[in-house]
Amino acid sequence: MSEDGEVHDVVAAVRAGNPRALGRLISWIENASPALPVVMKELAPDTGRAHVVGLTGAPGVGKSTTATSLVRALRARGERVGVLAVDPSSPFSGGALLGDRIRMQEHALDPDVYIRSMATRGHLGGLAVTTPQALRAFDAARFDTVILETVGVGQSELEVAETADTVLVLLAPGMGDGIQAAKAGILEIGDIFVVNKSDREGAQALIRELRTMIALAHRRPRDWKPPIVSTVAYEHRGIDDLLEAVDQFRAAQTTTGRALRRRVARARREVETIALAKLRSEFQLNGAAGLDDLAEAVSRGELDPYAAADRVVVGR
Protein backbone atom coordinates (compact mmCIF):
# COMPACT_ATOMS: atom_id res chain seq x y z
CA MET A 1 0.00 0.00 0.00
CA SER A 2 1.39 3.39 -0.90
CA GLU A 3 1.86 5.90 1.90
CA ASP A 4 -0.72 8.17 0.35
CA GLY A 5 -3.12 5.29 0.15
CA GLU A 6 -2.47 4.59 3.83
CA VAL A 7 -3.20 8.21 4.72
CA HIS A 8 -6.49 8.15 2.85
CA ASP A 9 -7.49 4.87 4.47
CA VAL A 10 -6.81 6.26 7.93
CA VAL A 11 -8.74 9.42 7.14
CA ALA A 12 -11.72 7.41 5.87
CA ALA A 13 -11.65 5.17 8.94
CA VAL A 14 -11.40 8.15 11.32
CA ARG A 15 -14.40 9.69 9.59
CA ALA A 16 -16.30 6.44 10.08
CA GLY A 17 -15.53 6.67 13.80
CA ASN A 18 -13.06 3.78 13.91
CA PRO A 19 -11.19 3.98 17.23
CA ARG A 20 -8.02 2.25 15.94
CA ALA A 21 -7.72 4.77 13.12
CA LEU A 22 -8.26 7.60 15.59
CA GLY A 23 -5.49 6.19 17.77
CA ARG A 24 -3.21 6.00 14.76
CA LEU A 25 -3.93 9.61 13.83
CA ILE A 26 -3.27 10.83 17.37
CA SER A 27 0.10 9.08 17.24
CA TRP A 28 0.85 10.96 14.03
CA ILE A 29 -0.05 14.17 15.84
CA GLU A 30 2.25 13.28 18.75
CA ASN A 31 5.09 12.63 16.32
CA ALA A 32 4.42 15.65 14.11
CA SER A 33 4.03 13.41 11.07
CA PRO A 34 4.53 15.10 7.68
CA ALA A 35 1.19 13.59 6.65
CA LEU A 36 -0.71 15.91 9.00
CA PRO A 37 -1.36 18.81 6.59
CA VAL A 38 -2.99 16.40 4.12
CA VAL A 39 -4.94 14.63 6.85
CA MET A 40 -6.19 17.83 8.42
CA LYS A 41 -7.23 19.19 5.04
CA GLU A 42 -9.32 16.10 4.37
CA LEU A 43 -10.84 16.11 7.85
CA ALA A 44 -11.66 19.83 8.00
CA PRO A 45 -15.24 19.53 6.66
CA ASP A 46 -16.01 17.00 9.40
CA THR A 47 -14.96 19.25 12.26
CA GLY A 48 -16.60 21.93 14.33
CA ARG A 49 -19.23 19.83 16.05
CA ALA A 50 -17.75 18.22 19.19
CA HIS A 51 -18.16 19.96 22.52
CA VAL A 52 -14.87 20.09 24.42
CA VAL A 53 -15.10 19.97 28.21
CA GLY A 54 -11.84 20.91 29.93
CA LEU A 55 -11.18 19.25 33.27
CA THR A 56 -8.32 20.79 35.22
CA GLY A 57 -7.00 20.83 38.77
CA ALA A 58 -4.04 19.84 40.90
CA PRO A 59 -2.92 16.19 40.99
CA GLY A 60 -5.03 14.20 43.45
CA VAL A 61 -8.30 16.13 43.22
CA GLY A 62 -9.89 13.29 41.28
CA LYS A 63 -9.83 14.47 37.66
CA SER A 64 -9.69 10.99 36.12
CA THR A 65 -12.38 9.61 38.40
CA THR A 66 -14.58 12.56 37.50
CA ALA A 67 -13.83 12.04 33.80
CA THR A 68 -14.82 8.38 34.06
CA SER A 69 -18.00 9.32 35.88
CA LEU A 70 -18.84 11.98 33.27
CA VAL A 71 -18.31 9.41 30.52
CA ARG A 72 -20.90 7.15 32.17
CA ALA A 73 -23.44 9.97 32.48
CA LEU A 74 -22.91 11.12 28.88
CA ARG A 75 -23.17 7.55 27.57
CA ALA A 76 -26.51 7.25 29.40
CA ARG A 77 -27.64 10.14 27.18
CA GLY A 78 -26.52 8.21 24.11
CA GLU A 79 -23.53 10.43 23.32
CA ARG A 80 -20.23 9.24 21.86
CA VAL A 81 -17.59 10.37 24.35
CA GLY A 82 -13.83 10.84 24.03
CA VAL A 83 -11.31 11.53 26.76
CA LEU A 84 -7.97 13.17 25.95
CA ALA A 85 -5.55 13.25 28.89
CA VAL A 86 -2.59 15.58 28.40
CA ASP A 87 -1.95 15.38 32.13
CA PRO A 88 1.27 13.46 32.87
CA SER A 89 -0.06 12.70 36.37
CA SER A 90 -3.26 11.17 34.98
CA PRO A 91 -3.83 7.45 35.50
CA PHE A 92 -4.91 7.44 31.84
CA SER A 93 -1.27 8.27 31.09
CA GLY A 94 -0.05 5.06 32.64
CA GLY A 95 0.49 6.04 36.24
CA ALA A 96 -2.74 4.38 37.32
CA LEU A 97 -3.32 2.74 40.65
CA LEU A 98 -5.08 -0.60 40.36
CA GLY A 99 -8.42 0.85 41.46
CA ASP A 100 -8.29 3.54 38.78
CA ARG A 101 -7.50 0.98 36.12
CA ILE A 102 -10.47 -1.11 37.12
CA ARG A 103 -12.80 1.90 37.01
CA MET A 104 -11.59 2.75 33.53
CA GLN A 105 -12.28 -0.80 32.38
CA GLU A 106 -15.94 0.04 32.73
CA HIS A 107 -15.86 1.62 29.27
CA ALA A 108 -13.12 -0.52 27.72
CA LEU A 109 -15.42 -2.52 25.44
CA ASP A 110 -17.76 0.32 24.52
CA PRO A 111 -17.11 1.34 20.88
CA ASP A 112 -18.62 4.76 21.57
CA VAL A 113 -16.00 5.63 24.18
CA TYR A 114 -12.37 6.35 23.37
CA ILE A 115 -9.87 7.25 26.10
CA ARG A 116 -6.41 8.36 25.12
CA SER A 117 -3.45 10.02 26.82
CA MET A 118 -0.98 12.06 24.83
CA ALA A 119 2.71 12.65 25.38
CA THR A 120 4.11 15.95 24.18
CA ARG A 121 7.54 16.07 25.74
CA GLY A 122 10.09 17.91 23.63
CA HIS A 123 7.60 18.51 20.85
CA LEU A 124 8.08 21.79 18.98
CA GLY A 125 5.26 24.00 20.18
CA GLY A 126 4.31 21.35 22.76
CA LEU A 127 0.76 21.09 24.03
CA ALA A 128 -0.22 24.23 22.16
CA VAL A 129 0.22 22.42 18.84
CA THR A 130 -0.76 18.85 19.62
CA THR A 131 -3.85 19.37 21.80
CA PRO A 132 -6.06 21.29 19.36
CA GLN A 133 -5.12 18.84 16.60
CA ALA A 134 -6.01 15.84 18.72
CA LEU A 135 -9.34 17.48 19.63
CA ARG A 136 -9.87 18.03 15.91
CA ALA A 137 -9.26 14.31 15.34
CA PHE A 138 -11.84 13.32 17.99
CA ASP A 139 -14.25 15.80 16.44
CA ALA A 140 -13.83 14.34 12.95
CA ALA A 141 -14.31 10.84 14.42
CA ARG A 142 -17.84 11.85 15.40
CA PHE A 143 -17.44 12.18 19.15
CA ASP A 144 -20.14 14.42 20.62
CA THR A 145 -18.24 15.38 23.74
CA VAL A 146 -14.49 15.30 24.31
CA ILE A 147 -13.24 15.57 27.88
CA LEU A 148 -9.83 17.23 27.94
CA GLU A 149 -7.96 16.41 31.13
CA THR A 150 -5.06 18.73 32.01
CA VAL A 151 -3.11 19.31 35.18
CA GLY A 152 -3.75 22.81 36.47
CA VAL A 153 -0.18 24.00 36.94
CA GLY A 154 2.16 25.87 34.61
CA GLN A 155 1.40 28.61 32.14
CA SER A 156 1.17 26.46 29.01
CA GLU A 157 -1.05 23.91 30.78
CA LEU A 158 -3.50 26.64 31.78
CA GLU A 159 -3.54 27.97 28.23
CA VAL A 160 -4.46 24.53 26.94
CA ALA A 161 -7.25 24.13 29.50
CA GLU A 162 -8.61 27.48 28.43
CA THR A 163 -9.09 26.30 24.85
CA ALA A 164 -12.00 24.06 25.89
CA ASP A 165 -15.57 25.13 25.17
CA THR A 166 -16.42 24.65 28.83
CA VAL A 167 -13.76 24.70 31.55
CA LEU A 168 -14.33 22.72 34.74
CA VAL A 169 -11.93 23.50 37.58
CA LEU A 170 -11.73 20.73 40.17
CA LEU A 171 -10.75 21.13 43.80
CA ALA A 172 -10.95 18.81 46.77
CA PRO A 173 -10.84 19.32 50.54
CA GLY A 174 -7.79 18.19 52.45
CA MET A 175 -5.29 18.95 49.69
CA GLY A 176 -2.90 20.75 52.02
CA ASP A 177 -3.27 24.44 51.34
CA GLY A 178 -6.71 24.08 49.82
CA ILE A 179 -7.26 26.85 47.34
CA GLN A 180 -3.91 28.40 48.10
CA ALA A 181 -2.41 25.34 46.43
CA ALA A 182 -4.32 26.12 43.27
CA LYS A 183 -2.35 28.67 41.28
CA ALA A 184 -3.96 32.07 40.89
CA GLY A 185 -4.60 31.55 37.17
CA ILE A 186 -6.77 28.50 37.67
CA LEU A 187 -9.54 30.50 39.36
CA GLU A 188 -9.78 32.82 36.39
CA ILE A 189 -10.28 30.17 33.74
CA GLY A 190 -13.08 28.21 35.42
CA ASP A 191 -16.57 28.32 33.92
CA ILE A 192 -17.79 25.85 36.52
CA PHE A 193 -16.09 24.87 39.77
CA VAL A 194 -16.30 21.35 41.10
CA VAL A 195 -15.61 20.49 44.72
CA ASN A 196 -14.93 16.79 44.46
CA LYS A 197 -14.62 14.41 47.44
CA SER A 198 -17.28 16.63 49.00
CA ASP A 199 -18.10 13.97 51.62
CA ARG A 200 -14.75 14.71 53.25
CA GLU A 201 -14.08 16.98 56.17
CA GLY A 202 -13.45 20.55 55.14
CA ALA A 203 -15.66 20.50 52.04
CA GLN A 204 -18.02 23.21 53.33
CA ALA A 205 -15.12 25.44 54.34
CA LEU A 206 -13.55 24.95 50.92
CA ILE A 207 -16.80 25.93 49.19
CA ARG A 208 -17.07 29.10 51.28
CA GLU A 209 -13.46 30.02 50.63
CA LEU A 210 -13.87 29.26 46.95
CA ARG A 211 -16.96 31.45 46.67
CA THR A 212 -15.02 34.42 48.06
CA MET A 213 -12.02 33.82 45.84
CA ILE A 214 -14.09 33.40 42.67
CA ALA A 215 -15.77 36.72 43.39
CA LEU A 216 -12.35 38.34 43.72
CA ALA A 217 -10.57 36.60 40.88
CA HIS A 218 -13.22 36.32 38.28
CA ARG A 219 -13.12 38.44 35.19
CA ARG A 220 -15.96 36.83 33.26
CA PRO A 221 -18.94 38.73 31.89
CA ARG A 222 -21.65 39.42 34.44
CA ASP A 223 -24.26 37.22 32.83
CA TRP A 224 -22.44 34.07 33.88
CA LYS A 225 -21.67 33.56 37.55
CA PRO A 226 -19.56 30.39 37.77
CA PRO A 227 -21.46 27.89 39.91
CA ILE A 228 -19.85 25.57 42.42
CA VAL A 229 -20.98 21.94 42.13
CA SER A 230 -20.28 19.38 44.85
CA THR A 231 -19.44 15.85 43.73
CA VAL A 232 -18.21 12.52 45.01
CA ALA A 233 -17.10 11.23 41.63
CA TYR A 234 -15.95 7.91 43.04
CA GLU A 235 -19.57 7.14 43.93
CA HIS A 236 -20.99 8.93 40.87
CA ARG A 237 -22.66 11.49 43.17
CA GLY A 238 -23.32 15.01 41.93
CA ILE A 239 -22.40 14.16 38.34
CA ASP A 240 -25.89 14.83 37.00
CA ASP A 241 -25.85 18.25 38.70
CA LEU A 242 -22.49 18.84 37.07
CA LEU A 243 -23.79 17.94 33.60
CA GLU A 244 -26.76 20.19 34.15
CA ALA A 245 -24.44 23.08 34.96
CA VAL A 246 -22.49 22.30 31.76
CA ASP A 247 -25.72 22.36 29.75
CA GLN A 248 -26.72 25.70 31.25
CA PHE A 249 -23.32 27.16 30.50
CA ARG A 250 -23.44 25.94 26.89
CA ALA A 251 -26.89 27.39 26.40
CA ALA A 252 -25.83 30.75 27.84
CA GLN A 253 -22.69 30.83 25.71
CA THR A 254 -24.55 29.98 22.55
CA THR A 255 -27.19 32.64 23.16
CA THR A 256 -24.63 35.37 23.66
CA GLY A 257 -22.47 34.26 20.72
CA ARG A 258 -19.55 33.68 23.07
CA ALA A 259 -19.36 29.98 22.24
CA LEU A 260 -18.46 30.85 18.66
CA ARG A 261 -16.02 33.58 19.66
CA ARG A 262 -14.20 31.12 21.90
CA ARG A 263 -13.90 28.63 19.04
CA VAL A 264 -12.55 31.26 16.70
CA ALA A 265 -10.01 32.28 19.34
CA ARG A 266 -8.98 28.63 19.68
CA ALA A 267 -8.55 28.27 15.93
CA ARG A 268 -6.60 31.51 15.81
CA ARG A 269 -4.17 30.29 18.43
CA GLU A 270 -3.82 27.00 16.59
CA VAL A 271 -3.04 28.67 13.25
CA GLU A 272 -0.64 31.09 14.92
CA THR A 273 1.25 28.31 16.66
CA ILE A 274 1.59 26.24 13.48
CA ALA A 275 2.74 29.32 11.56
CA LEU A 276 5.39 30.18 14.16
CA ALA A 277 6.66 26.59 14.27
CA LYS A 278 6.90 26.75 10.48
CA LEU A 279 8.83 30.03 10.55
CA ARG A 280 11.21 28.68 13.16
CA SER A 281 11.97 25.49 11.28
CA GLU A 282 12.43 27.35 7.98
CA PHE A 283 14.76 29.73 9.75
CA GLN A 284 16.77 26.92 11.32
CA LEU A 285 17.09 25.10 8.02
CA ASN A 286 18.13 28.11 5.96
CA GLY A 287 19.88 30.17 8.59
CA ALA A 288 22.27 27.53 9.87
CA ALA A 289 24.79 27.72 7.04
CA GLY A 290 25.87 31.33 7.35
CA LEU A 291 25.18 31.62 11.06
CA ASP A 292 28.55 30.29 12.22
CA ASP A 293 30.50 32.82 10.14
CA LEU A 294 28.26 35.63 11.34
CA ALA A 295 28.67 34.54 14.96
CA GLU A 296 32.43 34.53 14.61
CA ALA A 297 32.39 38.05 13.18
CA VAL A 298 30.19 39.14 16.11
CA SER A 299 32.49 37.51 18.66
CA ARG A 300 35.43 39.42 17.13
CA GLY A 301 33.53 42.72 17.32
CA GLU A 302 33.51 43.08 13.51
CA LEU A 303 29.75 42.93 13.37
CA ASP A 304 26.98 43.66 15.85
CA PRO A 305 24.36 41.01 16.66
CA TYR A 306 21.44 43.00 15.19
CA ALA A 307 23.14 43.41 11.83
CA ALA A 308 23.99 39.70 11.91
CA ALA A 309 20.37 38.81 12.72
CA ASP A 310 19.20 41.00 9.83
CA ARG A 311 21.41 39.09 7.43
CA VAL A 312 20.08 35.79 8.72
CA VAL A 313 16.43 36.81 8.43
CA VAL A 314 16.75 38.56 5.07
CA GLY A 315 18.75 35.62 3.77
CA ARG A 316 15.87 33.21 4.36
Add this chain to the structure above:
Amino acid sequence: MSEDGEVHDVVAAVRAGNPRALGRLISWIENASPALPVVMKELAPDTGRAHVVGLTGAPGVGKSTTATSLVRALRARGERVGVLAVDPSSPFSGGALLGDRIRMQEHALDPDVYIRSMATRGHLGGLAVTTPQALRAFDAARFDTVILETVGVGQSELEVAETADTVLVLLAPGMGDGIQAAKAGILEIGDIFVVNKSDREGAQALIRELRTMIALAHRRPRDWKPPIVSTVAYEHRGIDDLLEAVDQFRAAQTTTGRALRRRVARARREVETIALAKLRSEFQLNGAAGLDDLAEAVSRGELDPYAAADRVVVGR
Protein backbone atom coordinates in the same frame (compact mmCIF):
# COMPACT_ATOMS: atom_id res chain seq x y z
CA MET B 1 18.84 67.45 21.68
CA SER B 2 17.71 65.16 18.91
CA GLU B 3 17.15 61.53 19.78
CA ASP B 4 19.95 60.52 17.48
CA GLY B 5 22.23 63.02 19.17
CA GLU B 6 21.23 61.55 22.52
CA VAL B 7 22.06 58.04 21.30
CA HIS B 8 25.49 59.12 20.10
CA ASP B 9 26.20 60.93 23.35
CA VAL B 10 25.32 57.84 25.37
CA VAL B 11 27.46 55.65 23.11
CA ALA B 12 30.44 58.01 23.48
CA ALA B 13 30.02 58.15 27.26
CA VAL B 14 29.72 54.36 27.53
CA ARG B 15 32.93 54.02 25.51
CA ALA B 16 34.62 56.43 27.91
CA GLY B 17 33.57 54.16 30.78
CA ASN B 18 30.97 56.51 32.25
CA PRO B 19 28.83 54.50 34.70
CA ARG B 20 25.72 56.67 34.32
CA ALA B 21 25.76 56.18 30.57
CA LEU B 22 26.22 52.44 31.07
CA GLY B 23 23.23 52.40 33.41
CA ARG B 24 21.19 54.26 30.81
CA LEU B 25 22.16 51.79 28.11
CA ILE B 26 21.26 48.80 30.27
CA SER B 27 17.83 50.34 30.85
CA TRP B 28 17.43 50.59 27.07
CA ILE B 29 18.32 46.92 26.86
CA GLU B 30 15.77 46.03 29.54
CA ASN B 31 13.11 47.97 27.66
CA ALA B 32 14.08 46.70 24.19
CA SER B 33 14.62 50.27 22.97
CA PRO B 34 14.46 50.73 19.19
CA ALA B 35 17.81 52.53 19.48
CA LEU B 36 19.62 49.27 20.28
CA PRO B 37 20.58 48.22 16.74
CA VAL B 38 22.30 51.60 16.20
CA VAL B 39 23.95 51.52 19.63
CA MET B 40 25.23 47.98 19.24
CA LYS B 41 26.58 48.74 15.79
CA GLU B 42 28.58 51.65 17.16
CA LEU B 43 29.83 49.70 20.16
CA ALA B 44 30.80 46.53 18.28
CA PRO B 45 34.45 47.51 17.68
CA ASP B 46 34.90 48.05 21.42
CA THR B 47 33.72 44.61 22.41
CA GLY B 48 35.31 41.20 22.75
CA ARG B 49 37.70 41.95 25.61
CA ALA B 50 35.89 41.55 28.95
CA HIS B 51 36.11 38.25 30.78
CA VAL B 52 32.69 37.09 31.96
CA VAL B 53 32.62 35.08 35.18
CA GLY B 54 29.29 33.36 35.78
CA LEU B 55 28.28 32.86 39.39
CA THR B 56 25.37 30.52 39.89
CA GLY B 57 23.76 28.50 42.66
CA ALA B 58 20.59 28.15 44.70
CA PRO B 59 19.29 31.13 46.72
CA GLY B 60 21.10 31.38 50.05
CA VAL B 61 24.48 29.89 49.08
CA GLY B 62 26.10 33.33 49.21
CA LYS B 63 26.36 34.38 45.57
CA SER B 64 26.17 38.11 46.23
CA THR B 65 28.61 37.99 49.12
CA THR B 66 31.01 36.03 46.93
CA ALA B 67 30.54 38.53 44.11
CA THR B 68 31.33 41.41 46.45
CA SER B 69 34.40 39.60 47.71
CA LEU B 70 35.56 38.85 44.16
CA VAL B 71 35.13 42.51 43.28
CA ARG B 72 37.45 43.45 46.13
CA ALA B 73 40.12 40.94 45.04
CA LEU B 74 39.93 41.99 41.40
CA ARG B 75 40.11 45.67 42.35
CA ALA B 76 43.28 44.89 44.32
CA ARG B 77 44.72 43.73 40.98
CA GLY B 78 43.76 47.03 39.44
CA GLU B 79 40.95 45.67 37.25
CA ARG B 80 37.73 47.48 36.41
CA VAL B 81 34.95 45.18 37.59
CA GLY B 82 31.27 44.99 36.71
CA VAL B 83 28.56 42.91 38.35
CA LEU B 84 25.38 42.03 36.47
CA ALA B 85 22.74 40.33 38.61
CA VAL B 86 19.94 38.66 36.64
CA ASP B 87 19.00 36.78 39.77
CA PRO B 88 15.64 37.95 41.16
CA SER B 89 16.65 36.60 44.57
CA SER B 90 19.87 38.65 44.58
CA PRO B 91 20.21 41.42 47.16
CA PHE B 92 21.57 43.48 44.24
CA SER B 93 18.07 43.22 42.81
CA GLY B 94 16.56 45.01 45.76
CA GLY B 95 15.77 42.18 48.12
CA ALA B 96 18.80 42.93 50.24
CA LEU B 97 19.02 42.39 53.95
CA LEU B 98 20.59 45.29 55.77
CA GLY B 99 23.91 43.48 56.17
CA ASP B 100 24.13 42.76 52.45
CA ARG B 101 23.45 46.37 51.60
CA ILE B 102 26.23 47.54 53.88
CA ARG B 103 28.72 45.11 52.32
CA MET B 104 27.83 46.34 48.86
CA GLN B 105 28.43 49.91 49.98
CA GLU B 106 32.11 49.03 50.14
CA HIS B 107 32.39 49.67 46.40
CA ALA B 108 29.69 52.31 46.05
CA LEU B 109 32.07 55.24 45.52
CA ASP B 110 34.62 53.39 43.38
CA PRO B 111 34.32 54.60 39.74
CA ASP B 112 35.94 51.36 38.52
CA VAL B 113 33.16 49.20 39.94
CA TYR B 114 29.65 49.07 38.55
CA ILE B 115 26.98 46.86 40.06
CA ARG B 116 23.66 46.47 38.32
CA SER B 117 20.66 44.18 38.51
CA MET B 118 18.45 43.61 35.53
CA ALA B 119 14.74 42.85 35.30
CA THR B 120 13.59 40.79 32.35
CA ARG B 121 10.05 39.87 33.24
CA GLY B 122 7.78 39.58 30.24
CA HIS B 123 10.53 40.59 27.86
CA LEU B 124 10.35 38.93 24.44
CA GLY B 125 13.16 36.38 24.45
CA GLY B 126 13.76 37.13 28.14
CA LEU B 127 17.19 36.61 29.65
CA ALA B 128 18.43 35.02 26.44
CA VAL B 129 18.20 38.39 24.66
CA THR B 130 18.95 40.90 27.40
CA THR B 131 21.87 39.24 29.20
CA PRO B 132 24.37 38.99 26.31
CA GLN B 133 23.54 42.57 25.33
CA ALA B 134 24.12 43.87 28.83
CA LEU B 135 27.45 41.98 28.96
CA ARG B 136 28.31 43.61 25.64
CA ALA B 137 27.56 47.01 27.20
CA PHE B 138 29.87 46.33 30.17
CA ASP B 139 32.51 45.12 27.73
CA ALA B 140 32.32 48.30 25.63
CA ALA B 141 32.51 50.37 28.84
CA ARG B 142 36.00 48.95 29.41
CA PHE B 143 35.31 46.59 32.28
CA ASP B 144 37.99 43.90 32.50
CA THR B 145 35.87 41.36 34.35
CA VAL B 146 32.10 41.14 34.52
CA ILE B 147 30.58 38.91 37.19
CA LEU B 148 27.26 37.52 36.00
CA GLU B 149 25.11 36.44 38.93
CA THR B 150 22.27 34.03 38.09
CA VAL B 151 20.09 31.78 40.20
CA GLY B 152 20.82 28.15 39.38
CA VAL B 153 17.27 26.94 38.77
CA GLY B 154 15.21 26.73 35.61
CA GLN B 155 16.28 25.86 32.10
CA SER B 156 16.65 29.38 30.74
CA GLU B 157 18.60 30.48 33.82
CA LEU B 158 21.10 27.64 33.35
CA GLU B 159 21.48 28.53 29.68
CA VAL B 160 22.34 32.09 30.61
CA ALA B 161 24.90 30.98 33.21
CA GLU B 162 26.48 28.78 30.57
CA THR B 163 27.19 31.76 28.32
CA ALA B 164 29.91 33.01 30.70
CA ASP B 165 33.58 32.50 29.82
CA THR B 166 34.11 30.84 33.19
CA VAL B 167 31.25 29.30 35.17
CA LEU B 168 31.47 29.15 38.97
CA VAL B 169 28.90 26.93 40.63
CA LEU B 170 28.35 27.77 44.31
CA LEU B 171 27.12 25.40 46.97
CA ALA B 172 26.96 25.65 50.74
CA PRO B 173 26.57 23.12 53.54
CA GLY B 174 23.34 23.00 55.49
CA MET B 175 21.12 23.92 52.55
CA GLY B 176 18.63 21.15 53.21
CA ASP B 177 19.24 18.46 50.66
CA GLY B 178 22.79 19.58 49.90
CA ILE B 179 23.64 18.68 46.35
CA GLN B 180 20.33 16.98 45.79
CA ALA B 181 18.80 20.44 46.01
CA ALA B 182 20.96 21.62 43.17
CA LYS B 183 19.30 20.64 39.92
CA ALA B 184 21.10 18.04 37.84
CA GLY B 185 22.02 20.54 35.12
CA ILE B 186 24.00 22.76 37.45
CA LEU B 187 26.71 20.14 37.97
CA GLU B 188 27.30 19.89 34.24
CA ILE B 189 27.87 23.57 33.60
CA GLY B 190 30.44 24.23 36.35
CA ASP B 191 34.04 24.96 35.34
CA ILE B 192 34.92 25.53 39.00
CA PHE B 193 32.92 24.53 42.05
CA VAL B 194 32.87 26.70 45.14
CA VAL B 195 31.85 25.39 48.53
CA ASN B 196 31.01 28.61 50.34
CA LYS B 197 30.33 28.90 54.10
CA SER B 198 32.97 26.18 54.38
CA ASP B 199 33.45 26.90 58.10
CA ARG B 200 30.04 25.41 58.72
CA GLU B 201 29.24 21.90 59.80
CA GLY B 202 28.87 19.52 56.88
CA ALA B 203 31.33 21.28 54.56
CA GLN B 204 33.69 18.30 54.32
CA ALA B 205 30.82 15.90 53.66
CA LEU B 206 29.52 18.25 50.96
CA ILE B 207 32.95 18.38 49.30
CA ARG B 208 33.20 14.58 49.28
CA GLU B 209 29.69 14.20 47.88
CA LEU B 210 30.37 16.91 45.31
CA ARG B 211 33.58 15.21 44.16
CA THR B 212 31.69 11.99 43.45
CA MET B 213 28.84 13.74 41.68
CA ILE B 214 31.14 15.87 39.50
CA ALA B 215 32.91 12.70 38.38
CA LEU B 216 29.56 11.19 37.42
CA ALA B 217 27.91 14.23 35.91
CA HIS B 218 30.75 15.93 34.15
CA ARG B 219 30.96 15.88 30.42
CA ARG B 220 33.86 18.30 29.99
CA PRO B 221 37.03 17.46 28.08
CA ARG B 222 39.56 15.43 30.03
CA ASP B 223 42.20 18.14 30.19
CA TRP B 224 40.13 20.17 32.66
CA LYS B 225 39.04 18.54 35.86
CA PRO B 226 36.79 21.06 37.64
CA PRO B 227 38.41 21.93 40.98
CA ILE B 228 36.50 22.47 44.21
CA VAL B 229 37.47 25.62 46.10
CA SER B 230 36.44 26.24 49.71
CA THR B 231 35.51 29.77 50.69
CA VAL B 232 34.03 31.82 53.49
CA ALA B 233 33.13 34.80 51.33
CA TYR B 234 31.71 36.77 54.23
CA GLU B 235 35.22 36.87 55.73
CA HIS B 236 36.94 37.10 52.33
CA ARG B 237 38.57 33.69 52.96
CA GLY B 238 39.49 31.47 50.02
CA ILE B 239 38.80 34.19 47.44
CA ASP B 240 42.43 34.36 46.29
CA ASP B 241 42.40 30.58 45.77
CA LEU B 242 39.22 31.01 43.78
CA LEU B 243 40.74 33.70 41.56
CA GLU B 244 43.78 31.50 41.01
CA ALA B 245 41.52 28.67 39.85
CA VAL B 246 39.81 31.12 37.49
CA ASP B 247 43.20 32.18 36.08
CA GLN B 248 44.21 28.56 35.54
CA PHE B 249 40.96 27.78 33.79
CA ARG B 250 41.30 30.81 31.51
CA ALA B 251 44.87 29.86 30.61
CA ALA B 252 43.84 26.29 29.82
CA GLN B 253 40.87 27.42 27.74
CA THR B 254 42.93 29.89 25.77
CA THR B 255 45.66 27.32 25.01
CA THR B 256 43.18 24.79 23.68
CA GLY B 257 41.21 27.37 21.69
CA ARG B 258 38.11 26.57 23.68
CA ALA B 259 37.80 30.09 25.05
CA LEU B 260 37.23 31.38 21.53
CA ARG B 261 34.83 28.58 20.62
CA ARG B 262 32.74 29.37 23.67
CA ARG B 263 32.53 33.02 22.68
CA VAL B 264 31.50 32.15 19.15
CA ALA B 265 28.81 29.85 20.54
CA ARG B 266 27.59 32.69 22.76
CA ALA B 267 27.44 35.10 19.81
CA ARG B 268 25.64 32.48 17.75
CA ARG B 269 22.97 32.06 20.36
CA GLU B 270 22.61 35.83 20.63
CA VAL B 271 22.19 36.30 16.88
CA GLU B 272 19.76 33.39 16.69
CA THR B 273 17.62 34.77 19.51
CA ILE B 274 17.46 38.25 17.99
CA ALA B 275 16.61 36.78 14.59
CA LEU B 276 13.79 34.67 16.01
CA ALA B 277 12.37 37.60 17.98
CA LYS B 278 12.49 39.59 14.75
CA LEU B 279 10.67 36.87 12.80
CA ARG B 280 8.03 36.59 15.47
CA SER B 281 7.31 40.31 15.64
CA GLU B 282 7.24 40.65 11.83
CA PHE B 283 4.85 37.75 11.74
CA GLN B 284 2.63 39.26 14.41
CA LEU B 285 2.55 42.62 12.68
CA ASN B 286 1.81 41.33 9.21
CA GLY B 287 -0.13 38.22 10.07
CA ALA B 288 -2.66 39.83 12.39
CA ALA B 289 -4.88 41.37 9.71
CA GLY B 290 -5.92 38.23 7.88
CA LEU B 291 -5.56 35.92 10.84
CA ASP B 292 -9.03 36.53 12.27
CA ASP B 293 -10.74 35.67 8.98
CA LEU B 294 -8.61 32.58 8.58
CA ALA B 295 -9.34 31.49 12.16
CA GLU B 296 -13.05 31.87 11.55
CA ALA B 297 -12.85 29.73 8.41
CA VAL B 298 -10.92 27.10 10.40
CA SER B 299 -13.47 27.13 13.23
CA ARG B 300 -16.23 26.55 10.66
CA GLY B 301 -14.33 23.63 9.13
CA GLU B 302 -13.97 25.44 5.77
CA LEU B 303 -10.19 25.47 6.03
CA ASP B 304 -7.66 23.36 7.90
CA PRO B 305 -5.16 25.01 10.26
CA TYR B 306 -2.10 24.03 8.16
CA ALA B 307 -3.47 25.64 5.04
CA ALA B 308 -4.36 28.72 7.11
CA ALA B 309 -0.83 28.85 8.58
CA ASP B 310 0.62 28.59 5.07
CA ARG B 311 -1.38 31.60 3.96
CA VAL B 312 -0.20 33.57 6.98
CA VAL B 313 3.47 32.73 6.48
CA VAL B 314 3.49 33.18 2.72
CA GLY B 315 1.58 36.42 3.12
CA ARG B 316 4.33 37.98 5.26
